[in-house]
Amino acid sequence: MIIVRLRGGLGNQMFQYAMGRRIANDLGTSLKLDLTSLLKTYKSQMVTNRDYQLDIFNLEPIFLIQPDLLIKLDKLGLNFVSQFIKGIKLLGIKKYREKTFTVEDWIVENPKDNFLYSGYWQSEKYFKSAEDLLRKDFQFKDILSPQAQDIFDKIKSENAVCVHMRRGDYVDNPVFNSGSLDYFTSAANYINEHTEKPHFFVFSDDPEWCLKNVKFEQDFTIVDYKTNKIKFKEDLQLMSSCEHFVMSASSFSWWAVWLSNKEGNIVVAPKPWFLNSENDVKDLVSKRWIRL
Structure with a gap:
């Protein structure tokens, strides 16, 4: 056992x-x-x-x-x-x-x-x-709610890039890196230079903050919807349906990339992964990911 x-x-x-x-x-x-x-x-x-x-x-x-x-x-x-x-x-x-x-x-x-x-x-x-x-x-048990399905349909009609902004208990935490706006902007610019007509879908546990602060030059959508289902479950399912990724230093981001199972996609991850730690993340972060 x-x-x-x-x-x-x-x-x-x-x-x-x-x-x-x-x-x-x-x-x-x-x-x-x-x-x-x-x-x-x-x-x-x-x-x-x-x-x-x-x-x-x-x-x-x-x-x-x-x-x-x-x-x-x-x-x-x-x-x-x-x-x-x-x-x-x-x-x-x-x-x-x-x-x-x-x-x-x-x-x-x-x-x-x-x-x-x-x-x-x-x-x-x-x-x-x-x-x-x-x-x-790790196949999802339930179908998407109508609200999430609408977002899924839009994702599938675009060259979709998942941008995950993990905030919540990461903000002001001395260990975890929530990622600066400069990081997310640089990552969006990198993907824009390396793929055709990307549309950035911004997922976050704080969409209200994103609506006020995120201003990409490229086409983007702040994913903010109401649902009677489990929100984090639907977010993960939607995130994993995207083509490319701008990650937070978060295991939630990591699994969205893994579940997507797309070869040759562009994945940008933050450097450093931790703010104040000697942890070596070589076994966590893929060598093919772009670190910014």
């Missing part, structure tokens, strides 16, 4: 699931998802509380403990995390915590069974061998 601990938003959860799915598939064993850290309520302003978000896909998860039970325990204020860890040890499961941002070769080449893997695992190297399997797992 392989256990993977989920934490963070959708992009992080996709990395964690993908790594665990590949290991379980290689070893011919089961994958169970541990949500104890994900569904715990954090009071620190430095931590954004998240929900389990992989249910937008067609994958069939097996949870170590059911989400409803974990949420109830959290509301009761019980320290279920420490009790859970003790229980795991009694079952003979060893816990391994990611030690470095770069790929740990033994996990790629000789992963171990009966382990709980805790980390972010942000590299395609961890799951490249299971790409076909994961592309089936």
